[in-house]
Amino acid sequence: MIEAALRLQTIEEYYFSKKLREVRLLQANGKPIINLGIGSPDLQPPQKVITTLCNSFNDAQANQYQSYQGLPELREAMVSFYRDQFQVNLSPTTEVLPLMGSKEGIMHVSMAFLNLGDQVLIPNPGYPTYASVTNLVGAEPVFYKLYEENNWLPDLENLEKQDLSKVKIMWINYPHMPTGAVATEAFFIRLVAFAKRHQILIINDNPYGFILNDSPRSILSIPEAKDVCLELNSLSKTFNMSGWRIGMVLGKSDYINHILKVKSNMDSGMFYGVQKGAIEALKCSKLWYVSLNNVYEERRKLIWQLADSLNCTYDKNATGLFVWAKIPAFLKSEEFIDLLLKEHDIFIAPGTVFGSQGEGYVRFSLCATTDIIEEAIARIK
Structure with missing residues (x-):
């Protein structure tokens, strides 16, 4: 057996590479997983x-x-x-x-x-x-x-x-x-x-x-x-x-x-x-950015509703493709997302993926249609 380079001992496989295999396996077994964990835009380019x-x-x-x-x-x-x-x-x-x-x-x-x-x-x-x-x-x-x-x-x-x-x-x-x-x-x-x-x-x-x-x-x-x-x-x-x-x-x-x-x-x-x-x-004009953000603004309002239903708090002044939310104090981040995945077939990212300072937080992605986010809200309610 040829041994791997020593440098590989300093890193692990990227979290989402591993976790998405688990999600895909659940989907292959018939689970209707809603993926709100990944920041991969689902909208079309210009x-x-x-x-x-x-x-x-x-x-x-x-x-x-x-x-x-x-x-x-x-x-x-x-x-x-x-x-x-x-x-x-x-x-x-x-x-x-x-x-x-x-x-x-x-x-x-x-x-x-x-x-x-x-x-x-x-x-x-x-x-x-x-x-x-x-x-x-x-x-x-x-x-x-x-x-x-x-x-x-x-x-x-x-x-x-x-x-x-x-x-x-x-x-x-x-x-x-x-x-x-x-x-x-x-x-x-x-x-x-x-x-x-x-x-x-x-x-x-x-x-x-x-x-x-x-x-x-x-x-x-x-x-x-x-x-x-x-x-x-x-x-x-x-x-x-x-x-x-x-x-x-x-x-x-x-x-x-x-x-x-x-x-x-x-x-x-x-x-x-x-x-x-x-x-x-x-070369896109300002209209491109306005139309793009109109879509994300609508989605973000729904993600806020989803976070509310999970008793999470968040900063409405934050920007970007995600909603970073604080979870109830009695749960750990990975416990929270595993519970959500097991009981409601919804996947979000635990804050600990991004470091120890992410403990107590989770990340919701805006890369899903309003219909999908509304379905996630309905599952929680």
Whole structure:
């Protein structure tokens, strides 16, 4: 028997990969499971995006290897998007790199900047992949706790009391997943100053900026942020293109070149038709965002009703694709979701998936039709 690499001892299979096998098995055995656990958009991308993809199959270069840096017109569309939506000016030739989804970017950034023994500040609760990738590259995760009473923002004063001499990277994610908290401009200004004092590279993972959020914000809009910050973004949630795998990393040209060294040795460029479709998506007018959020607003009101029926509490000012809710104090998160799955055939995510600070919370997804959410409410009642 050939043994696996030692690095695999530092991680486990992704929670949703395991849990969805259980859910699928229940469905195969006839259980009418309602899945409100996963943030995979069920809505369609803009029609012009699909049309452009289909038309691209007739282009002569459609089936060839593509540039590691993406089509020039895709990079132009990405920086135009950042200029129009965030008032951030970037060079399309040197300060943006298209990715096959921002999750790929987490690995590429980590491989480009982290050495064995480097420390990485990781939010708790937060996206589990930050820690998994940190472990895979041989760096050390250092979790910083987020609290509801501080609007799920890092306590920078407390962090400065710690030994930060080995910290190379700090992951942040605003609007925050799973809680839906939003960072203010004032906080970003403080964070950039913190990063400059301690020579830490801040990476803001920003795929939820346009979902039920009136004030989309990029950390790159802060003066001098490019010196110490990168930003990841994605078309998955904003344009319902999660399966297309289109993301981007943006920032200072030197940093982008480091990431390109990694990326160019790991893939052969994004499919041509996907890039052409992405260009059209990034050109969408304000009407697209309004219509998208009208759907999610209706769904969120129903999820609030579902949470109410389960005696959960939540913040109506939170943004994003989920509702983060506090459960009754006498139950643990995983006990709560297992009970819901067993008694009502409804699956939601336990807060502990996202770290120890998620204990006592659960996450509901808005990626289900109103009919499905109403059926879930009816089952509880």
